[in-house]
Amino acid sequence: MNEGRKEIIQVIIVLVGFIFLVKLFTIQVLSNKYADLANSNAVLPQVEYPFRGLIKDRNGKLIVYNTPEYDIDVILSEVKNFDSTRFCDVFQISREELRKKFKEMKARKEYSRFKPTLFIDQLSNEDFARVQDHLDEFTGFYIQARTTRSYTVPSLANALGYVSEISKNRLEKDKSGIYKQGDYIGQSGIEAFYEEQLRGKRGMRFKLRNVKGIEKGSFNNGAYDTLSVPGQDLITGIDLDLQRYAEYLMNGKAGSIVAIEPSSGEILSLVSGPTYDPNLLSGKNYSSNFVQISTDSLKPLFNRPLMAQYRPGSIFKIAQAMTALQEGVITPETRIRCDRSIINCHGPHSNEDLRGAIANSCNPYFHGVLRRMLNKGKVNDPFKDTRIGLEEWDKHIKSFGFGSRLGIDLPNEKGGLVPSPALYDRLYGGRPWKFSNIYSIAIGEGENLVVPIQMANFAATIANRGFYYIPHLVKGIGKDGKPMAKYSEKHYTTIDPQYFEVAVDAMQAVVDGGTATYRAKLKDIVVCGKTGTVQNKPLPDHAVFIAFAPRDNPKIAISVYVEDAGAGGRAAASIASLMIEKYLLGQTNRPMIEEYVLKGKFLN
Amino acid sequence: MRREEDISGKLDWYSIGLYLALITMGWINIYAAVYFDGLSLFDLSYNPGKQLMFIVVSGILILGIIIIDMRFYEAFAYLIYGVALFLLLMVPLIGKEVGGNKNWLGIGMFGIQPSEFAKVATALAIAKFIGTVGFRMDNMRSQLSVFALMCAPIALIFLQKDFGTAMVFASFLVVFYREGMSPFLIIVGFCSAIIFILTLLVSNQIYLHIGVAVVLVTVIFFGKRKLKRIVLLTAGAVMLSLVIESVDYVINNVLPQHHQNRLKALINPDSDPLGFGWNVTQSKIAIGSGGFFGKGFLEGTQTKFDFVPEQSTDFIFCTIGEEWGWVGSLMVIGLFVALLLRIIFIAERQKNRFARAYGYGVASIFFFHFAVNIAMTVGLFPVIGIPLPFFSYGGSSLLAFTILLFVLLKLDAHRSQVLQRI
Known part of the structure; x- marks a missing residue:
């Protein structure tokens, strides 16, 4: 009663293989569309960090504002002929530090050889000015601008709180999906309490690059780009x-x-x-200062x-x-x-x-x-x-x-x-x-x-x-x-x-x-x-x-x-x-x- | 002792050759997929090195399978099946989540996917049941029993929300068909799948209902106008209409979000090329850019820049398509078709029904994986996370596919020793 069934199954197997080969032939050989797309394909998503909201006093005097700061990202797979001695000279770091930076980078959760990964964080304006002109000597290294908190007066520390990189622990607990590793978040004081109002919304720009890493403008004329939305300003009752x-x-x-x-x-x-x-507790020396302040016997925190x-x-x-x-x-x-x-x-x-x-x-x-x-x-x-x-x-x-x-x-x-x-x-x-x-x-x-x-x-x-x-x-x-x-x-x-x-x-x-x-x-x-x-x-x-x-x-x-x-x-x-x-x-x-x-x- | 005799001469060396060719190509392509300057094929902290380790473990397993008495597999089929079901049951309770699906069981530092091994267990159990004396596929009770054997793992894997792997078990329908089940169910199932996709494409469902009615009337009119046939056909048509009605509900209420997105991406990948259409679009670009001869080993650009996600696992075929071009695709597809036909040839030469049904089970599972995986990478099927046998990186799947194949080869090597009870 089951004659012919074996043959039917065999025919179906061959047929599926044949359909695949035909489909593959059309997209691989007959159409140039995909090859062209591949050349301009490299869509590089770039994060645009929002400005954090400002904090002012009751008379409108500025208390907390943002100053620009520059991170250096690296796409490791693009790094070619890396001259570490020259790099150390330009960035004014020791070979030890450089080695440590590479190690830290690879330990990051989002680390990928093919995506921008944070390499050096929080270059000051001066450092940036020095480094900027030499950055083209190091392929694969990119600048990522963002802002850090600054204070008009050295006052109100405990009420304002501070902002720093989100901890791994916090990141794992975060269900909103808003934060990514390396993001900054209010850790105490007003910065923490009004985090939602202050943080703003990050933007995303999609840039096209060809396979050699050269930018070819924005993807789809920027149709998918989103602008960053700055955080809301806060007026305090503080005099x-x-x-x-x-x-x-x-x-x-x-x-x-x-x-x-x-x-x-x-x-x-x-x-x-x-x-x-x-x-x-802002900017480059956060870590060492934090250790010092948090272990002070007078408990300033x-x-x-x-x-x-x-x-x-x-x-x-x-x-x-x-x-x-x-x-x-x-x-x-x-x-x-x-x-x-x-x-x-x-x-x-x-x-x-x-x-x-x-x-x-x-x-x-x-x-x-x-x-x-x-x-x-x-x-x-x-x-x-x-x-x-x-x-x-x-x-x-x-x-x-x-x-x-x-x-x-x-x-x-x-x-x-x-x-x-x-x-x-x-x-x-x-x-x-x-x-x-x-x-x-x-x-x-x-x-x-x-x-x-x-x-x-x-x-x-x-x-x-x-x-x-x-x-x-x-x-x-x-x-x-x-x-x-x-x-x-x-x-x-x-x-x-x-x-x-x-x-x-x-x-x-x-x-x-x-x-x-x-x-x-x-x-x-x-x-x-x-x-x-x-x-x-x-x-x-x-x-x-x-x-x-x-x-x-x-x-x-x-x-x-x-x-x-x-x-x-x-x-x-x-x-x-x-x-x-x-x-x-x-x-x-x-x-x-x-x-x-x-x-x-x-x-x- | 007869068991000690050298059976190497009786093993099917054609299949073993195909198997070796496939895993070797798989290993090399995993290396190409994750390649960067200085990566060694043997570095155990990266996927290629780990895959090699799995290949070595597979070799040890193969030796074990060949040494064990051939009667073991039939005798212990139900026990193995029971253990597999138990493990599947444990997964939602103590399992861990990887990539949106909770289908791993951790054992010390190792993780296994019980759902992969359940394929072997189910193939054995179904084959054993079909092989029992007095089994008749056209008997309602027998039919219900084999369906139950097939559906139990499906239900448990559904609990893990791993719909792709659950679907694999439906491929046992091919075995049932070969053993005498009426093709009616397969045809209805196939039509349902077609209708399902058509419903996604056609916005107004009225047209689909009209279409079903027209086909029904035409078939009744031109065929034998027997009452039983008309009733059956009408029932089938009503089922299709129900499928149409339920599609909307299923898509919006039953499927988890990432499956909904995959379905939508199939229909219109350009609707959001950076969002849910990303996988399919990038996969097609990678394969399409390969051309006739490919870009050459390690020369692929798309698969190296992380444009194609999961490139060493579910989307490994992209690397083949990009680096080896249409010629390479032809070779891989050719090897798979050859292996599948060889397995069916082996199954057909078995002298008992257990071995034959098992052979067909192996062929069905390989075929399902092969067909669905490649179909999804070239955009003919929704993205369902199932691996390409022997190519995709992953220990559990490689071991499971190896066991599936070599148990069959072991049974085949002893085929002349068993009493004929077809």
Whole structure:
């Protein structure tokens, strides 16, 4: 029944072979089209790198811009008669380095003998000028232009962040397909947070080359070429003059300064001390500089305003006071005796009202306030009563933005810590706890942790009498010039506005006649502030000061945190008041205070 | 012992000669495909050196195949098949992805593609089943069973999304046909493929439905007007219409993106010569520029500048076409046709059905690879990533093709010893 099937199969095999030969004959022998195409075929895709977006300050002053830089690519298969001695002469590198360059190149993931592969990166303008004329001596080597980041002033390093080559790890995780090896990417700060807006879009040009590597114009008259699209510019709220002045004052100190415009939440200046020159992490010497900076014992890459979690100290008493007022456990007139048997105090005072207690930063007063807050006597069991009180307290304190990340437009922000019943359950391992175990939170010590940006935001909240905008650096993105939507939302606290007036009064008293009288008081401007001195045994105390000014229609709210600098009324209050003066008046008129600040060196 | 006797005189030296010629040419062309100044044929860090290593391993395997008792292959056919299916099942679970397809199993530093070896296993299993006493291809149950044997690996390879290799197993239809299956299914399948491609070319599907109807009426009218035949033909026509309707769906919803692109490139490679049409366009330019005598060994330009992708694997024929021209293509195609015809000749001289069916299985797989691979490089078929036997770089495929061929040669060497049970 199967006769003939073998023959059918054999015929089909021969037929297919025959069809192939006919088809091959037409394209190989009869048609010249393919041979012609082959001669002009070599389509060489060339990447056109986009300009990264610029970064400017609130007055339009340029902070970050791009400078051209040149990479040398090589197509290894085109390299003929390579004179390595001459090459080393022209490029001013040693034979050792040259050998290393070849090795590095071959290790690249995208390395191919037949495609342009990065050989030398980041030639400076001067190097390029020297090399340019001799490049034709070395066949197979090409110039690839791109840009690198430059900074108009050596400031703002941690806020801006830096840009560098994308890591292998990151590249493998990247699912967008946007990045290729050798691409640059924002690694920290604004550069990382706004990477998407800043990076722009790469362009691609397809050039025709014949088999000898000679360019024959663009492929299909450029029909497939795409132009690179520059990244969007960013307008920050930074006042560059104020920022530079702040860094000048912080010289030789560890800590942070955060200044905010209360009416918008825009950050006017953001200092992390000690800092570094952002130019060091751009361009040719990135690698060696990065190693040096990242291993520095003073940790200049640690962005203190966002990442350093400190105990807030006495500035916390303002929040404490408003919480107690809101809960109705005290009134502004309530007097509590300065009984120094449980918590020590300082200065000559004995039986203050709320305003006096804040002005003199009376510790026993706030010990008493917190007792009333936590032990309202709602239940008889003191343990349960404290738990109920702490829950209410916790809710109010968190509404000021403490205890969780605010959501600033920088990476790696920390949230701090506001104690809750759950925290103490954990700390006490299930054993009971009551007010007498936890009272040190009354004066901003104990388990409280706050980052400096939250302190400044707290000052801004008081300045606004009850609400804040999330602090942010960038006030305008690209052409439409708006910040991200979440930065125009008001966040209200759980405290009624009238209690804020009490706090404002008291903060004015701090500066007018309290712990910060001498150094923070300004002649024509009503400054409201609060000092803090945070225990840091066995080292000297940390100095803290928060403030805003003027009292009515405030223009600036500020927090200053200086590590190991002693009482808050001294270095921190001086710096804050100088900043306020500089911002509101454009200059400072108190050389003695300035000199005092500059002399203070608290680095260990 | 009879097993110890020298069987070298009984091996089919024509086939072995063709085999040696093909792998040698393959090795040299892989060298040409990746050639650069100073590359040695024996450098183990590059493809030619590695291919040579695979060739040596193949030689050892061949010795093994010849030493093993010939009855082993039939006796253990199902076991081998089971192991192959198990390995295929493991691939999606623990396999690694290479070039968009997840079809590799890593064993230490080596990776193997179980789908390549599944071809050998399936060929043996199908042959064994066909060789069992009482098997009749026109029996419905037998037919279903051999189809199941064929479809199991297809299904598992589909899970790996390696559609090209899965399609290879359809070539066993040739074996079924030779053993007595009605050609109806093959014809419908073939027509479906044609219709599939026509549907891509013709924008309005109504014309295709009309075309099918016209052909149906004509065939019924001019043929024997028996009811059974009319019903069968109508059923076939309805199937074709369904194929037409499903093409759109399949293309846009079932096929992964890179397969969609390959299909589109087949129909109009110029639509985007830098995008998905790149492979086909570059491959045709490379082959076309070879001319009658070719550019000469190592003188190819297109295959050397990375214009042709995967030039030492799936697109190895480009190097042959470019450097050896039409004459070289004629030689390679001639060698393949000669080998295929020789295998069929060997299959036909077997005295039992197992060996014959296995021989046809070998021929079908070689033929499918040969036809589809060259068709895709010259733009007659969508780009499907299957290798050209003995030419494409790759250990798993070379070893699998070697095993396929030499098991047949071993069976053939002992053909006079088996009882006739055709």
